[in-house]
Amino acid sequence: MNVQEKEKLKPGMKNIPKDGQVIMAMMKEMGINECDPKTIVQLCEFVYRYATSVLDEARMYANNTKKKNLDVDDVKLALQLTNESSFTTPPPREIILECAHVKNYTPLQPVKPHCGLRLPPDRYCLSQCNYALKQSGATYKKKTNYVVTGASTGLKITTKPNVSYIKRSSTPVGVTKQTVAVPKPKITTNLNMQPQKTVLKPKIHITQNTQIQMAHSNNSNNVSKVMEEIESLKRKREDEDDIEGT
Amino acid sequence: MSNAQQSVTQQSTGAEEINKAQLAAVLQILKKYNLKNTEELLKKEANISDGIGTQGTLQKDSNVNSVLTGYKSDGDPETYANSYRELKFFVEDSLDIYKHELGMILYPVLVHMYLELVYNGHSEKAVALMNSFGPEQDTYYQEDLKKLAMVTKREHMSGNELADTFKSNQFIIRMSRDTLSLLKRHLNDKKASVLLNIIQEHLYFDMYEGVARNKSQIDATSGAVGGEAKRQDNKAKVYYGIPKAPDIQTLAAPVEEEEGEGGEQDNPEKKYMILKKKKAKKDPLFSKKTKSDPNAPPPDRIPAPDLKDNDKLEKVKAIREASRRVTLGQETQLSVCCYTLLNSNNTVCCAEITEDSSMLAVGFNDCIVKVWSLVPQKLKALKSAQQLQDVNIDAEDLMVRIMNERSGEVSRTLTGHSGPVYSVSFSPDRTLLLSCSEDSTIRMWSLQMWTCLVVYKGHLFPVWDVKFSPLGYYFATASHDRTARLWATDHYSPLRLFAGHFSDVDCIQFHPNSNYVATGSSDRRVCLWDCTTGNHVRLMTGHKAPIHSLAFSTCGRFLSSSGADCRVLIWDLSHGHLVAELTGHEKPVHTLAFSRCGNILCSGGLDCSLKVWDFSKITEDISSEEVNVSHNPDVKTGDQYLLRDFATKSSPLIHLHFTRRNLLLAVATFDGSNP
Numbered sequence: 001m002n003v004q005e006k007e008k009l010k011p012g013m014k015n016i017p018k019d020g021q022v023i024m025a026m027m028k029e030m031g032i033n034e035c036d037p038k039t040i041v042q043l044c045e046f047v048y049r050y051a052t053s054v055l056d057e058a059r060m061y062a063n064n065t066k067k068k069n070l071d072v073d074d075v076k077l078a079l080q081l082t083n084e085s086s087f088t089t090p091p092p093r094e095i096i097l098e099c100a101h102v103k104n105y106t107p108l109q110p111v112k113p114h115c116g117l118r119l120p121p122d123r124y125c126l127s128q129c130n131y132a133l134k135q136s137g138a139t140y141k142k143k144t145n146y147v148v149t150g151a152s153t154g155l156k157i158t159t160k161p162n163v164s165y166i167k168r169s170s171t172p173v174g175v176t177k178q179t180v181a182v183p184k185p186k187i188t189t190n191l192n193m194q195p196q197k198t199v200l201k202p203k204i205h206i207t208q209n210t211q212i213q214m215a216h217s218n219n220s221n222n223v224s225k226v227m228e229e230i231e232s233l234k235r236k237r238e239d240e241d242d243i244e245g246t
Numbered sequence: 247m248s249n250a251q252q253s254v255t256q257q258s259t260g261a262e263e264i265n266k267a268q269l270a271a272v273l274q275i276l277k278k279y280n281l282k283n284t285e286e287l288l289k290k291e292a293n294i295s296d297g298i299g300t301q302g303t304l305q306k307d308s309n310v311n312s313v314l315t316g317y318k319s320d321g322d323p324e325t326y327a328n329s330y331r332e333l334k335f336f337v338e339d340s341l342d343i344y345k346h347e348l349g350m351i352l353y354p355v356l357v358h359m360y361l362e363l364v365y366n367g368h369s370e371k372a373v374a375l376m377n378s379f380g381p382e383q384d385t386y387y388q389e390d391l392k393k394l395a396m397v398t399k400r401e402h403m404s405g406n407e408l409a410d411t412f413k414s415n416q417f418i419i420r421m422s423r424d425t426l427s428l429l430k431r432h433l434n435d436k437k438a439s440v441l442l443n444i445i446q447e448h449l450y451f452d453m454y455e456g457v458a459r460n461k462s463q464i465d466a467t468s469g470a471v472g473g474e475a476k477r478q479d480n481k482a483k484v485y486y487g488i489p490k491a492p493d494i495q496t497l498a499a500p501v502e503e504e505e506g507e508g509g510e511q512d513n514p515e516k517k518y519m520i521l522k523k524k525k526a527k528k529d530p531l532f533s534k535k536t537k538s539d540p541n542a543p544p545p546d547r548i549p550a551p552d553l554k555d556n557d558k559l560e561k562v563k564a565i566r567e568a569s570r571r572v573t574l575g576q577e578t579q580l581s582v583c584c585y586t587l588l589n590s591n592n593t594v595c596c597a598e599i600t601e602d603s604s605m606l607a608v609g610f611n612d613c614i615v616k617v618w619s620l621v622p623q624k625l626k627a628l629k630s631a632q633q634l635q636d637v638n639i640d641a642e643d644l645m646v647r648i649m650n651e652r653s654g655e656v657s658r659t660l661t662g663h664s665g666p667v668y669s670v671s672f673s674p675d676r677t678l679l680l681s682c683s684e685d686s687t688i689r690m691w692s693l694q695m696w697t698c699l700v701v702y703k704g705h706l707f708p709v710w711d712v713k714f715s716p717l718g719y720y721f722a723t724a725s726h727d728r729t730a731r732l733w734a735t736d737h738y739s740p741l742r743l744f745a746g747h748f749s750d751v752d753c754i755q756f757h758p759n760s761n762y763v764a765t766g767s768s769d770r771r772v773c774l775w776d777c778t779t780g781n782h783v784r785l786m787t788g789h790k791a792p793i794h795s796l797a798f799s800t801c802g803r804f805l806s807s808s809g810a811d812c813r814v815l816i817w818d819l820s821h822g823h824l825v826a827e828l829t830g831h832e833k834p835v836h837t838l839a840f841s842r843c844g845n846i847l848c849s850g851g852l853d854c855s856l857k858v859w860d861f862s863k864i865t866e867d868i869s870s871e872e873v874n875v876s877h878n879p880d881v882k883t884g885d886q887y888l889l890r891d892f893a894t895k896s897s898p899l900i901h902l903h904f905t906r907r908n909l910l911l912a913v914a915t916f917d918g919s920n921p
Contacts, residue, residue: 031392089405090707090727093748094414100729100745104780108741110549111719111734117677117692117699118551118719118736125700 019044054078323368326359327375329438334379336432346461347425350468351449353383354417357394358444361409369398386469386790386811411471411748411769416450418473422458426451452476466824466881470787471748471769479785480822484774485547486802487539488759541803541820543761548777550760551719556645557675564602567906574846574908576860579890584912585620586897597901597913600672605693606913607679609667615660615681617693620911624654628694649694660691662698669711674718678735682709688723690735702733704740711753715760720777722763724751730765732777742780746773752809755796764805766793772807774819784822788815794836799861800844808835814849816864826864826882830857830891839902839910846889848910850899856912858890 016024023043027035055070057078062070090096111118122128273288333355337348356379363372373395380391393408403409421429433442454477467474553561574580585606587594596609599620606618619625626649629637637647665684672679678699679691688702688709707726714721720741724730730751732742744751749768756763762783763775772793774784791810798805804825808814814835816826833853840847845862864887871880897914904910 030396089407092410092414093728093745096727096729096743096745100743100780103740103743108549108778111551112736113552114736118734120700120736120738124738126698 016040019047023047054082057082323363323366323371325438325440326363326371327378329436329441330356330359330375330379332436332438333441340428343458343460344425344428346464347421347458348429350419350421350464351429351445353387354412354419354449354473355441355444356380356383357391357412358448359440360394361397361403361412362440362444364397365400365403367400373398384465384468389791390471407749408471412448415472415748416448418450418452418476420452420454420459420467420474420477423453423455425458426453450476452478462881466827467788469790470771472771474787475771475785475822479782482776482781482783484783484819485541485543485759485761486757486819487541487543488802489542489545490538543759548720548761550717560602560675564906567602568842570907571842572908573843574841575862576889580841580846580848580858580908580910582856582892582910582912584894584897584914586894587913587915589918590915591917591919594900594915595666596669598670598672599901599903599911599913600676601674601906602676603903603905603911605672605676607670607672607681608913609670609681609683611666613661613663613665613667613683615663615667615670615679615691616657617660617679618657624656625658625693625696626650626655627653627696658696660696660698662689662691662701663687665708668709669713671712671714671721673714674716678714680712680714680721682712682723684708686725688712688721688733700735700738702738704731704733705729710750713754713756715756716758717760720756720760722754722756724754724765726750728767730754730763730775732763732780742775742777744773744775744780744782746782747771750792752792753794753796755798757798758800758802764796764798764807766796766807766809768792770809772796772805772817774805774822784817784819786817786822786824788824788827789813791834794834795838797838797840797847799847800840800842801865804861804865806838806840806847808838808849808851810834812851812853814838814847814859816847818868824881825868826887828857828859828887829883830885830888831855837899837902839904841904841910842906842908848902850902850912850914852898854894854896854898854914856892856894856899856902857888858892860887860889863887 020040023040027033054075055078058070058074061074061077062068067074119125119127269288334352337345337352340348356375360372360376363369363375376391376395380395381388383391390408393406397403397406397409403413433445450473452474572578572580587597587608590608590610593610593612594608595611598607599605604619604621604623605625606620608616608618610616617625628634629648629650633650634648637644641647660679660681663681663683663685665686667681667683670679670681672693677693679693680688681691682688686703686705686707686709688705689698690700690702691697692699705723705725705727709723709725711724712721713723719736720732720734722730722732723740728745728747728749728751730744730747731740732744733740744763744765747765747767747769748771751765751767753766754763755765757774761777763777765773765775766789767773770787770789770791770793772784772786772789773782774786775781776783786805786807789807789809789811790813793807793809795808796805797807803819805817805819806814807817808831812829812831812833812835814828814831815824816828817823818825828847828849831849831851831853832855833851835849835851837850838847840861845860847859847861848856849859850856864882867882894912894914895916896918897916899912899914901913902910903913
């Protein structure tokens with residue numbers, strides 16, 4: 001029994017499926033004689049997945065030309081395109097050198113005196129508020145499904161079949177300037193164009209210099225309710241973004 | 247002292263042939279862009295008739311680009327092996343003093359012959375050439391030859407990094423005048439056109455006056471992709487000194503004045519007293535540092551952010567700590583405290599400890615960064631916005647008050663990257679952390695809010711290393727795209743692009759004076775870059791394998807580097823010479839650290855051992871020797887510098903750090919799989 005077990009443990013070529021053996025042979029040719037057994041499994045996995053994705057793509061091309069079966073040209077095209085997109089190499093040294101020459105031509109700028117963290121302009125930071133409030137326009141009024149209670153806060157939230165926008169009435173009563181940095185709404189009526197992803201939270205909850213003041217509403221319930229709704233909308237928006245992104 | 251390029255000159259029929267082909271290529275380009283007048287002029291001048299220009303010398307299948315690469319050759323494939331063999335015999339038969347220097351041309355000649363054969367479609371001949379002469383090359387070239395041997399078709403050449411490098415760059419060989427003239431004479435006698443072409447097109451001889459080098463001298467500096475460094479590369483002046491620190495003496499003075507004048511500070515009296523007291527106490531300590539280093543850069547050479555009160559207090563603290571430092575040496579052995587990361591085998595990529603040894607950050611290959619507190623104080627987060635409103639901003643302990651006392655944790659996780667985190671770096675003031683990842687981004691995290699603040703994009707490929715400058719504000723990154731970049735935290739795009747390496751830049755390190763950046767690359771070269779101009783000022787060859795780690799000596803004059811060749815090399819930045827080679831490690835060396843006093847160098851790596859080297863002895867031995875630009879000093883080797891060897895229990899070391907009092911902290915990962 002002991003002998004049998006030993007034989008099993010021995011990494012004999014017979015126990016490894018043919019694909020694994022091919023990969024081992026390839027590695028040997030590349031000069032790799034010793035490796036973790038897991039490596040072979042992983043490389044096999046890669047080979048399968050790569051082949052599948054290339055063939056999938058080839059089938060798409062075949063379908064596109066209304067052919068019934070795949071042919072060599074489809075596979076060739078698929079290979080060529082995947083090669084261009086996924087097996088890229090860094091740009092040639094000469095091009096990099098040229099870029100470097102241009103870039104390094106400008107002298108280093110003196111450091112500006114600054115208070116607090118030195119960060120790039122807001123639009124490049126993650127601390128930036130990255131949702132936009134919309135001016136409530138006449139076009140939306142008909143479609144408004146519900147208006148948040150406590151409309152006196154000036155915040156109206158409308159929902160639409162696909163997209164939800166947070167609207168601000170023309171006179172921003174309760175929202176102080178610092179609260180939500182509203183990029184002057186250049187009303188983007190096109191619903192398919194969503195300029196920015198909605199992540200609301202950071203600015204309001206964390207940063208020191210931001211705060212929400214509801215001037216006209218003494219009822220704190222209202223505030224929290226609005227907040228909740230904004231949150232839920234935000235989640236919704238994100239979900240939608242995800243779907244679009246895929 | 248003429249160090250101008252000395253290339254082998256020759257007149258032969260081969261050269262004319264090439265000329266014709268090149269002219270034809272130019273003509274073709276002109277035709278392509280419809281530049282008729284120029285074309286006619288050129289034809290007239292070169293006396294080329296239409297027939298020869300386009301169809302005669304040019305074969306139809308070879309396009310313009312291929313002609314310009316210079317590998318087009320009409321040479322008989324049979325002659326290659328013979329002319330290589332002849333060259334080999336010539337080298338072996340020459341006098342012993344010239345033999346080794348002449349031997350340096352064998353490797354590049356073989357490579358170019360191989361590529362030329364492959365390019366012209368004689369694959370079998372190429373493989374035969376490689377098989378018969380490849381194995382007899384120096385051991386450190388074997389890896390590259392193996393990679394090149396995979397190129398057997400012309401189509402393979404374009405994707406191969408090494409073949410590209412050889413094709414578009416000259417291989418640099420340093421040679422004494424006598425050896426070079428000997429070689430030239432031989433080539434002129436032989437008239438072997440294949441060899442002549444290769445030597446003229448692809449080799450660059452950097453000639454020097456003096457005696458030819460011996461085998462060990464040559465071995466010390468050879469091994470890099472692209473040959474040795476030219477003397478020209480190491481001529482620029484490097485301000486390697488450390489500028490007189492804008493120290494508390496100078497620092498405290500303006501602060502005192504400001505506050506004395508009834509300044510804006512909230513609690514002038516108290517602070518004033520503190521500073522004054524410290525100043526009085528530490529005076530003797532500061533006075534030691536007052537002599538300025540003649541090699542130091544002017545203080546305004548690189549724009550530096552101005553120090554804030556907090557930074558100043560931090561400096562005072564650091565100096566106070568430093569006064570309790572143990573000076574290490576042969577008599578006073580160092581103590582090591584090792585942090586072992588358990589259950590982390592194969593998941594940890596990097597580790598870093600803050601300058602004051604209070605926090606440890608570790609980057610994992612599952613995209614997260616973890617930060618631990620190494621002191622009893624826990625990691626606290628900022629209070630929420632509502633709570634911050636209630637904080638009295640006039641309070642003197644404002645920094646304490648804004649933190650949420652109940653949020654203290656021993657470790658915190660930062661999530662955001664979408665690939666393995668290859669390196670992390672703390673800012674000097676410990677409020678920021680940088681991390682770089684396979685996803686080609688660099689992220690800056692706030693260690694007060696524990697969120698990501700900025701994502702710096704610019705590299706197109708995985709980023710291998712990131713380092714904050716000792717000044718703060720600036721940071722540098724190294725990437726697979728063969729560049730290193732200098733950034734500032736408030737700029738979205740990089741400020742400088744350090745380009746020139748032939749392969750991945752694997753590691754990067756700031757010079758202690760922040761004016762320079764050193765990079766180590768997979769092309770086995772170490773490079774020093776000037777942050778102000780973006781040019782390289784030192785190029786150092788001698789490593790035989792990719793470089794994993796770099797460290798500047800405390801004095802700023804020396805650079806140590808280590809890598810997969812299991813050696814630690816010490817370079818003198820004043821002239822770019824290799825001065826010492828420390829052998830002893832059995833596996834790649836991944837981390838290096840100089841003690842705060844500058845007397846000790848520690849190295850640790852995959853062989854689970856930590857070696858302590860006597861650096862003060864090395865510098866002593868070097869200073870006794872006369873060194874100038876042209877004279878290479880003898881490389882110090884041997885075990886004479888090894889002071890101690892600490893072994894860990896199957897825990898490869900990934901980071902070393904000296905505390906302000908010179909206790910060595912090591913970070914290792916326990917590898918449970920092979921106990």
